[in-house]
Structures are given as structure tokens and as C-alpha cells.
Amino acid sequence: MSPPPLLSLVGISKSYAGVKALEDVSLTVEAGTVLGLIGENGAGKSTLMKILGGVVQPDAGSIVVDGVAHSTMTVADAARSGIAFVHQELTVLDNLDVAANIFLGREPVAGGPLRLVRTRRMHDLARPLLERLGADFGPETSVSRLLIAQRQLVEIARALSVDARVIIMDEPTSSLTLQETDRLLQVIAELRASGVSVIYISHRLHEVKLCADRVVCLRDGRIAGELPHDEIDHNAMIRLMIGRELRSLYTPPRTPPGGELCVIDRVVTSAFPDRHISLSVHRGEILGLAGLVGSGRTSLARALFGVDPILSGEVRLAGERVEVRSPRAAIAQGIYLVPEDRKGQGLILDMPLSENISLASLRRFASFNLVNRDAETTTARAQQVSLRIKTPNVAVHAATLSGGNQQKVVLAKWLSMAPRLIIFDEPTRGIDVGAKGEIYTLMRALADDGVAIVMISSDMEEVIGVSDRVAVMHEGEISGILDRIDFSELNVLRLAIGQPAEHLESVS
Amino acid sequence: MTRKDWGLLLLLIVVGGVTALLNPRFLSAVNLLDMANLIGLFGIFSLGEGLVVITGGIDLSVGSMFSLLGVIFIDLLVNRGMPWPLAILAIIVGGVVLGALQGLLVTKAKLQPFVVTLCGLLIYRGAARYYTTDATMGFGYTDDFDWLGWLASGRSWGIPHPFILLILVAVVMGVLLHRSVFGRYLFAIGRNEEAARFSGIRTEAIITGAYIISGGLAGLATICLVFYTNSVSPSSFGNFYELYAIAAAVLGGCSLRGGEGSIIGIVLGTALLQVLQNLVNILGIPSSLNFAVMGSVILIGVLADQPFIRRAIPSIRSLRSGASASKPTRAVP
Numbered sequence: 001m002s003p004p005p006l007l008s009l010v011g012i013s014k015s016y017a018g019v020k021a022l023e024d025v026s027l028t029v030e031a032g033t034v035l036g037l038i039g040e041n042g043a044g045k046s047t048l049m050k051i052l053g054g055v056v057q058p059d060a061g062s063i064v065v066d067g068v069a070h071s072t073m074t075v076a077d078a079a080r081s082g083i084a085f086v087h088q089e090l091t092v093l094d095n096l097d098v099a100a101n102i103f104l105g106r107e108p109v110a111g112g113p114l115r116l117v118r119t120r121r122m123h124d125l126a127r128p129l130l131e132r133l134g135a136d137f138g139p140e141t142s143v144s145r146l147l148i149a150q151r152q153l154v155e156i157a158r159a160l161s162v163d164a165r166v167i168i169m170d171e172p173t174s175s176l177t178l179q180e181t182d183r184l185l186q187v188i189a190e191l192r193a194s195g196v197s198v199i200y201i202s203h204r205l206h207e208v209k210l211c212a213d214r215v216v217c218l219r220d221g222r223i224a225g226e227l228p229h230d231e232i233d234h235n236a237m238i239r240l241m242i243g244r245e246l247r248s249l250y251t252p253p254r255t256p257p258g259g260e261l262c263v264i265d266r267v268v269t270s271a272f273p274d275r276h277i278s279l280s281v282h283r284g285e286i287l288g289l290a291g292l293v294g295s296g297r298t299s300l301a302r303a304l305f306g307v308d309p310i311l312s313g314e315v316r317l318a319g320e321r322v323e324v325r326s327p328r329a330a331i332a333q334g335i336y337l338v339p340e341d342r343k344g345q346g347l348i349l350d351m352p353l354s355e356n357i358s359l360a361s362l363r364r365f366a367s368f369n370l371v372n373r374d375a376e377t378t379t380a381r382a383q384q385v386s387l388r389i390k391t392p393n394v395a396v397h398a399a400t401l402s403g404g405n406q407q408k409v410v411l412a413k414w415l416s417m418a419p420r421l422i423i424f425d426e427p428t429r430g431i432d433v434g435a436k437g438e439i440y441t442l443m444r445a446l447a448d449d450g451v452a453i454v455m456i457s458s459d460m461e462e463v464i465g466v467s468d469r470v471a472v473m474h475e476g477e478i479s480g481i482l483d484r485i486d487f488s489e490l491n492v493l494r495l496a497i498g499q500p501a502e503h504l505e506s507v508s
Numbered sequence: 509m510t511r512k513d514w515g516l517l518l519l520l521i522v523v524g525g526v527t528a529l530l531n532p533r534f535l536s537a538v539n540l541l542d543m544a545n546l547i548g549l550f551g552i553f554s555l556g557e558g559l560v561v562i563t564g565g566i567d568l569s570v571g572s573m574f575s576l577l578g579v580i581f582i583d584l585l586v587n588r589g590m591p592w593p594l595a596i597l598a599i600i601v602g603g604v605v606l607g608a609l610q611g612l613l614v615t616k617a618k619l620q621p622f623v624v625t626l627c628g629l630l631i632y633r634g635a636a637r638y639y640t641t642d643a644t645m646g647f648g649y650t651d652d653f654d655w656l657g658w659l660a661s662g663r664s665w666g667i668p669h670p671f672i673l674l675i676l677v678a679v680v681m682g683v684l685l686h687r688s689v690f691g692r693y694l695f696a697i698g699r700n701e702e703a704a705r706f707s708g709i710r711t712e713a714i715i716t717g718a719y720i721i722s723g724g725l726a727g728l729a730t731i732c733l734v735f736y737t738n739s740v741s742p743s744s745f746g747n748f749y750e751l752y753a754i755a756a757a758v759l760g761g762c763s764l765r766g767g768e769g770s771i772i773g774i775v776l777g778t779a780l781l782q783v784l785q786n787l788v789n790i791l792g793i794p795s796s797l798n799f800a801v802m803g804s805v806i807l808i809g810v811l812a813d814q815p816f817i818r819r820a821i822p823s824i825r826s827l828r829s830g831a832s833a834s835k836p837t838r839a840v841p
Contacts, residue, residue: 305706307705307706326705326710327705327706327707327708328708328709328710330708331707331708332708337706339706344700344702344703345702345703345706346703346706347700347703348696348699348700348703348704349699349700350699350700350767351695351696351699355692355696359692359696359704359707359709360707360708362689362692362693363689366688366689369688369689369690370683370687370688370689371687371688371689371692413707
């Protein structure tokens with residue numbers, strides 16, 4: 001007989017305002033295993049994990065930890081049972097150092113009622129945890145100086161410091177580079193070897209495939225199926241998630257891309273003052289921009305959009321030199337950015353959809369500076385229909401939409417204007433499979449209308465599946481440009497870490 | 509009107525009703541018109557304050573601005589013999605310039621609004637006292653300015669002119685805030701300045717604009733206030749008035765985090781504050797409790813608007829959600 005599972009969920013159901021978020025969900029996690037949890041957004045993964053963490057109470061069912069059944073669970077119960085989270089949006093405090101974050105709320109203290117923090121002791125306690133995770137920074141490092149991947153290690157170290165036995169990771173790699181992702185997967189393998197279980201939630205199926213011992217798929221609040229280790233493969237997972245085969249991502253352009261629209265000539269950005277970037281984007285093409293996070297992709301996008309200054313070099317659009325000193329100047333030239341930080345930079349969450357959509361072109365909806373709300377609503381409705389934004393009406397606030405629909409709203413803002421170059425920064429981060437496909441279709445339709453598209457992406461499937469060409473960045477420079485014929489995960493990866501690709505046709 | 513505005517109106521009616529029951533004199537024409545006068549005086553600059561608060565900023569300097577602009581105004585009229593239309597223009601332009609200066613310090617020098625306008629509060633007050641060597645300035649015994657005094661603080665058809673002016677200013681500001689491109693940008697910036705900038709909005713210019721309007725309205729209010737008191741003693745004139753303005757804005761639904769508020773709300777907030785002051789007098793409550801009563805009611809008003817209280821009082825909620833812009837509930841993830 002196999003040992004009893006470390007953790008099991010039995011018949012969990014949960015409704016929100018009459019809508020079933022979860023229905024009769026049961027699953028088990030054995031000690032020292034990695035459970036891959038997949039499913040489209042809205043399938044119920046987040047709700048299930050909130051129940052496990054004690055944040056939300058189930059309507060029915062129970063949670064069994066070490067053979068003890070809980071019908072309700074509080075946050076404190078969850079922590080006591082050794083359940084820890086590594087959140088999609090990191091929750092480390094960047095004004096504190098690493099050790100202070102790891103022991104936040106549980107600082108070793110001295111001095112009796114004075115409760116003075118024993119900083120040295122805290123650092124000593126943190127050091128072995130960081131070593132165990134292979135961290136390349138010490139406990140005294142300020143978190144503000146860490147990269148996202150390093151901050152994530154701090155979160156994992158925090159989980160280890162409370163002897164967590166199940167660590168739930170929700171989209172842990174969504175902002176990591178390829179290399180960092182690999183390292184995280186190694187960390188997970190080591191955690192597993194030391195008896196810690198991991199529930200790994202991700203849209204990135206190849207990662208799930210690499211690390212999971214077993215995969216459970218949720219669909220519409222129910223268990224859609226389960227795959228044992230030997231049967232985990234891409235198509236099987238996709239079939240479970242959407243109940244149908246995913247067609248090939250790539251749609252070729254309707255007509256071959258035209259001439260150079262945007263030429264980036266020896267541009268130097270403030271992030272890499274001693275490197276320069278030269279790159280051209282053709283009319284009607286989708287140029288993938290791959291590379292590790294921090295390789296300068298987002299800095300380039302920010303410079304092109306006028307957020308950060310261009311230190312030297314020039315940008316030419318249709319042969320003419322353009323000055324982009326502010327987003328406003330870039331927009332006037334038809335250069336638009338769909339930012340990575342959708343909620344922080346792309347949208348105003350507490351504003352109605354219609355006002356978000358009209359925000360960049362508001363003057364066109366105004367006469368004598370007074371906004372014509374009817375025209376605004378009409379345009380918003382038209383965009384809602386053409387982009388298939390799922391919402392009861394355009395007066396709802398953007399905060400209430402799912403990630404995919406929010407991204408469509410960001411797009412709608414630009415599409416009601418006259419785009420020439422659109423830069424998409426991680427366009428499908430945190431977006432479910434179905435909506436991803438729709439975003440790709442929209443990008444292709446834009447390209448076919450003659451818009452030049454730059455797509456920054458860390459998702460290998462997306463880079464290879466969607467782009468017509470791929471430029472790869474490494475430490476502030478373009479390390480190579482691949483045509484479709486040379487597309488391969490290996491080539492992109494090699495260029496991203498600064499090695500030459502195989503069968504390279506052109507290197508700038 | 510939004511749900512918050514209706515709630516505030518309800519609060520105003522309840523407070524007014526209770527006061528009237530306890531002392532019917534509250535509803536006498538004399539008392540109501542006196543209140544209307546004060547509402548007008550305080551409402552004008554509270555509207556400017558509201559705009560600044562909507563950008564996520566704060567303007568602590570208006571009270572001191574009254575003092576500085578007030579002594580300059582009297583000096584220009586009485587000692588320098590400037591024609592009154594020019595003097596009025598000079599004072600409004602003076603407010604605009606001070607507002608612009610503060611706005612530029614906030615946007616270009618990236619200083620915190622609290623710090624910038626706190627320094628403004630100290631500097632303007634000091635400048636006013638130095639200007640007059642701390643002496644009170646008045647119009648003396650001349651009746652040269654009777655006509656101007658009538659214009660700024662008199663009554664027509666029994667209605668105090670400051671109140672009429674407030675209605676005019678409120679209509680203009682209402683259109684500006686709720687219907688114009690500028691107003692939409694203000695809300696957008698208050699809610700998410702970075703996203704607004706990423707949408708091509710000149711956020712710095714818009715924010716500076718809010719401080720300019722606040723300064724300009726402070727200049728306008730100065731003129732009414734000077735004729736209300738008929739003299740300016742630079743060390744006390746307008747003291748704490750910035751707090752009345754902030755209180756009115758907050759009561760009126762402006763969040764100090766920015767991005768929320770309405771003109772009607774600010775006017776109602778000002779009205780409620782004046783009703784409270786009046787209530788203290790008319791009910792014979794010791795006037796030393798004046799501020800305590802005001803503080804308590806603001807606290808209760810703000811508390812009642814908290815989500816956890818609103819859930820606990822479904823009747824108020826249903827009454828308020830009768831208005832158009834009811835807050836959508838968050839989607840289930």
C-alpha cells in the first residue's frame with residue numbers, strides 16, 4: 001500500500017453569486033511530488049488555491065492534511081499545515097533586505113519586551129536557505145536591487161523557512177527569462193528530492209511537462225482529466241484544457257511583408273549606455289523580440305515609445321527621422337506600445353471600458369473640448385464587437401475583466417487610431433489559451449493591414465509560433481536575427497545567452 | 509449625481525432636519541441666507557482644492573494665499589489707487605501665478621504636493637505679515653469702495669452675491685470636470701498617472717493646470733472674503749481655511765488618493781460644513797466644540813462610505829445605488 005497522501009481535497013465546491021466556480025473537485029498531492037495544475041483562466045485554479053490557502057471558504061467538501069479533515073480552513077491553519085504560496089505577483093517588500101523579507105513577522109528577537117531584531121542571527125538563518133536554492137545573492141542584499149527571478153527565490157526561501165511541505169507556485173515563470181526558468185525548474189527538482197511537494201500552476205505547458213510528476217487539468221470548475229507522468233505531453237494537455245486540438249499557431253502573412261518601415265539605427269538606451277542597437281522592422285511583419293529579461297528588450301520598447309530617452313542614434317519611420325521625447329510624441333507618429341504591465345501602464349482599472357478605449361484619442365471625441373459621450377460609447381461598442389471583448393456593456397470598469405479581455409481593451413485604445421508601429425511587450429502574459437489565440441489573430445490582421453509589429457516575448461512557443469522573423473537580444477545588443485527557416489528553440493536560446501545560432505543567415 | 513452625492517445630500521437633509529426640529533429658527537430666512545453667504549465664500553476655493561485633490565495632490569496654501577493676496581488687494585485699492593477692475597484682475601492673476609509656481613514645483617521638480625504647499629502656507633503668511641509689518645489693513649472710513657463691496661459681498665433679490673458666484677463657478681467647474689477633455693484627464697491621472705502618460709496625456713501640464721485653477725479660485729475668493737471681513741489682519745486672515753477646503757472635498761467624495769470626486773459633492777460638502785457650524789451656534793452648543801463637531805461628522809461620513817459599513821447597511825446601499833454610476837462588483841477570478 002502506498003503511504004497516505006500528504007494533502008487531499010475531497011469534493012470541493014464553491015459558488016460566487018450563483019455562478020459555480022468549482023464543482024466537486026477532488027485531488028491529492030503525495031509527499032515529494034510535483035503536481036502540475038493547468039487550465040484556462042477562469043477554470044477555477046485560483047479559487048481552488050485560495051481555498052487551499054484558507055483565503056476563501058468552500059461551500060462543500062473538505063481538505064485533508066496528514067489524515068486530518070478540515071471542512072473550513074483559515075489562513076493560519078494553512079500556514080500551520082505547511083502550505084505556502086509563491087505568488088504570481090510577488091509580495092516581497094523592496095525597502096527591506098533579503099533576510100528581513102524571509103523572516104517578516106517572525107524575526108528572531110532579543111531584549112525581552114523591547115523585541116529588538118537580531119539582524120545578525122537573521123542573516124545567519126537565511127544564508128543556508130539561500131544556499132539551498134543556489135541564490136547568487138546574500139541575505140543582506142537589499143531586495144530593491146534584485147531581479148524578479150531573484151525576488152522569487154526570496155519568496156521560496158520564505159516558504160522553506162517555515163518548513164513548508166507544499167509550495168503552491170502560481171505562474172512562477174511568467175516574468176522569468178529562459179535561463180531563470182531553467183534554474184527555477186532545478187530548484188523545484190531539488191525541493192522535490194528533499195521531500196517538499198509543489199503544486200505548479202502554469203500556462204507554459206513545456207515547463208509543466210518538464211517538472212510535473214502528474215498533471216491535473218481543471219475546466220469550467222471541474223476536473224477535466226488527469227495525466228500520469230508517462231502521458232504528459234503537449235497535445236494531451238491542450239486537449240484536456242480546451243477539449244479540442246490546438247491548431248498550429250502560425251498564420252503566414254496574407255502578402256509578403258513590404259519594405260522597411262521602422263529603422264532603428266545605432267540607438268543607445270539609458271539601460272545600456274555602452275551598447276547600441278540596430279534593427280529594422282518591415283511593413284506588415286511580426287518581428288519577435290526574444291531574449292532574457294534584462295537583455296534590453298523592454299528598455300528598447302520604452303525608448304521607442306518615448307518613456308526613456310534615446311541617448312544617441314536615431315529612429316527613422318518610413319525614411320524620416322522621428323524624435324520621440326515623450327509617449328505623446330511617439331503616439332503622434334503612430335508608434336504605440338501595449339505594455340507588459342497591463343494593469344499599471346496599459347489601463348486605468350477604475351475607469352469604464354469606454355473611457356479607457358477613448359483615452360488616447362479623446363480629442364477626436366470632443367468638440368470645443370467637451371467630450372461627446374455618445375460618440376465615445378459608440379466607438380467603444382464597435383471595438384467591443386470587433387475585438388470580441390467579453391463584457392456585459394462598455395460602462396463596466398476595466399478591473400472587472402479577465403486578463404485577455406483587458407489586453408483587448410488596451411488594443412482597442414490604439415486601434416481606434418492610426419497605428420504604424422505597434423510594440424507588444426509580453427502580449428499574452430497571464431492570458432488563457434483561448435484569448436491568446438485571439439490576440440495572435442488580431443496581431444496578424446494588423447500586420448496584414450500594413451502595420452509593423454514588434455512582439456517582445458519570453459514565451460518560446462509564442463516567439464516561434466507567431467513571429468515572421470525573430471530578433472534576439474543579449475546584454476543590450478541584438479545578438480542575431482532568425483528567419484523562419486532557422487527558427488528553433490535551440491537557436492533562440494543560444495542567441496539569448498550570447499552564443500551563435502546554427503545555420504544563421506544574418507547577424508547584425 | 510453619483511451614489512456618493514446622494515448619500516451626502518441625504519446626510520445634509522438629516523442634519524438640517526434634526527437641527528430644524530430642535531430649533532425652528534434654523535429655517536428662518538435670515539439664518540438660511542447667512543449660511544448661503546458662507547457657503548458661497550468657502551465653496552469657491554473648495555472647488556479649486558477639489559481639483560487638486562482629484563489629481564492625487566493637496567493644496568495647503570490657500571489660507572495663507574488669502575492673507576497675502578488680501579493685503580495686496582487692499583494696498584492696491586487704498587494706497588496705490590489702482591482702478592478696481594485692474595486690482596481684481598491683479599489678485600486673480602496673482603493666485604494663478606502662485607498656483608502655477610506650486611504646480612511646476614510638483615511636476616517639474618517632482619516634489620511632493622504636501623511639502624510644496626506646506627512651504628507655500630508658511631511663505632505666503634510670512635510675506636503678508638512682513639508686507640504690512642503685521643498691521644491690520646482696512647478700507648478706512650472712505651466710502652469709495654461701497655459699490656465694489658456691494659458687488660463682492662452684497663445681496664441681490666436677497667441672495668448673497670458670493671452664493672451666486674459659487675453657483676456660477678460650480679457650473680463652469682462642473683462642465684470642466686465632468687464634461688471636458690481636461691476633466692477626463694484629471695480623473696485618469698488621479699487614478700493611474702503612469703497609464704495616463706502612456707496614453708499620450710501631458711500629465712505634467714494637466715496637474716499644473718489643477719494647481720493654477722486652485723490658485724485662481726483662491727484669488728477670486730480673496731476678493732469676496734476681504735469684503736466680508738472689511739479688513740485683513742495678516743496673521744489670522746484665512747487661517748485654517750485650507751483645512752475647510754480639504755474637509756469639504758473629502759466630505760464631497762474626493763479621495764486623497766486621487767481619481768475620485770465631483771463638483772456637486774464638493775458644494776454639498778461645503779454646505780454640510782457650514783450647516784454644522786451654524787448648528788453649533790443655533791443649538792447653544794459651546795462654540796469651543798465647533799471643530800470637534802465638524803471632525804466627528806466628517807469621520808462618520810467617511811466611515812459610512814467604507815465598503816464594510818456599506819455592506820452592513822443594505823438600505824443605504826439600495827438607496828444610493830439608485831444613482832447611475834453604481835460601483836461594479838469585482839469579477840470572480
